[in-house]
Amino acid sequence: MRAAAIGVALAGLGIATYLTVVHYSGGDPVCAVAHGCATVQQSDYAALAGVPVALLGVLGYLGLLAALIVDGENGRGAAAFLSLGGLGFSVWLTYVEVGILDAICIWCVGSAICMALLAALTSFRFVRGPGMTEV
Amino acid sequence: MSKQATLQRRRAARIEAERAAAAHETRAKRLWRLGAVAAAAVVLAVVAIAVSSSGGAKPAPPATTSSLLAGIPENHGVLGDPKAPLTVTEYVDLQCPICARASQSTIPAVIRDEVRAGKVKLQVRTLSFLGDDSVRAARVAAGAERQGRLWAFLEAFYARQGTENSGYVTDGFLRDVAKAAGVDAGQAIGQADSAFASGRLQRADADAARMNVQGTPTLTVKRSGGAERVLKASPLDAAAVQAELDREAAR
Numbered sequence: 001m002r003a004a005a006i007g008v009a010l011a012g013l014g015i016a017t018y019l020t021v022v023h024y025s026g027g028d029p030v031c032a033v034a035h036g037c038a039t040v041q042q043s044d045y046a047a048l049a050g051v052p053v054a055l056l057g058v059l060g061y062l063g064l065l066a067a068l069i070v071d072g073e074n075g076r077g078a079a080a081f082l083s084l085g086g087l088g089f090s091v092w093l094t095y096v097e098v099g100i101l102d103a104i105c106i107w108c109v110g111s112a113i114c115m116a117l118l119a120a121l122t123s124f125r126f127v128r129g130p131g132m133t134e135v
Numbered sequence: 136m137s138k139q140a141t142l143q144r145r146r147a148a149r150i151e152a153e154r155a156a157a158a159h160e161t162r163a164k165r166l167w168r169l170g171a172v173a174a175a176a177v178v179l180a181v182v183a184i185a186v187s188s189s190g191g192a193k194p195a196p197p198a199t200t201s202s203l204l205a206g207i208p209e210n211h212g213v214l215g216d217p218k219a220p221l222t223v224t225e226y227v228d229l230q231c232p233i234c235a236r237a238s239q240s241t242i243p244a245v246i247r248d249e250v251r252a253g254k255v256k257l258q259v260r261t262l263s264f265l266g267d268d269s270v271r272a273a274r275v276a277a278g279a280e281r282q283g284r285l286w287a288f289l290e291a292f293y294a295r296q297g298t299e300n301s302g303y304v305t306d307g308f309l310r311d312v313a314k315a316a317g318v319d320a321g322q323a324i325g326q327a328d329s330a331f332a333s334g335r336l337q338r339a340d341a342d343a344a345r346m347n348v349q350g351t352p353t354l355t356v357k358r359s360g361g362a363e364r365v366l367k368a369s370p371l372d373a374a375a376v377q378a379e380l381d382r383e384a385a386r
Contacts, residue, residue: 080173081172088176088181088184089179092184093187126169
């Protein structure tokens, strides 16, 4: 389960890194499946207090990876905290895309799915505790 | 079964029961901890959402105006062929959200199908009854008109339209609009207090009063040499507006 969580976090990190690079390079994200990535990326919601949301995603996924690697009681708690907080914010951003911007960014949806999976995995690990052997 | 074996079995059962109770207690404790972690995560997410939602309300429009107006002449704020038989006048307030909606549906259809075809020329009267932001916007729009970019300015303004009378029509906002519309911002803002701009506002008010305009947007049509009349079709119903214009042209 820990390995699965690390894998999902790496996928999320990849997405967030790509969006961060696109943000700072001034380009538009490749948006083959659903159109609207540029609209979302250029919206006022793409930054939080001046910090690009994509960069916050990179930091969040790095923090999650660190918590998963460190493991232990504190690591499990930190991973659950970060993924649940990230999931809450991802849900909000998805609402913004659909309800306000009327544009879907497939990369953001991918990241939200990663965060939902991580929230489930890390919460289960946290409740289960370190008693069982990790895979 | 010997007495010793019975004791051993009872002891094993007791140990197992204690272990199960301890495991249950541990799991309950962990669930409580997860609840605390989740509550903290909710607080984190709510703070992030609060900061995010105060950041803005709409996507940043493209940095350049659309191709809608490309190649169409604009003379003194009149868009299209000066010899077009019909003149359509749009009465707007730049702060009016319905006007912004019309600018995304009906007006593009009229420009694309009627103005480009040389059947209609389009002009606008920028009213300013909604508040100070409307006045400022209308005055700078007059500056854009002097540069032959009024319709590009309107399009860019509507794409960025903010909350009514929130004070959002600042010089910074107007510079963004002007930049997107290809308007010299310094010049347009500098002319906001000119007699020309004042004249444009007065003309808009006078024409609206003459036509008994009751709200914005209102569309009127006038044949060459004829009288101006308010369109019966809803300004938000592009098909109905075009049909009415076609009937007027066929008369």
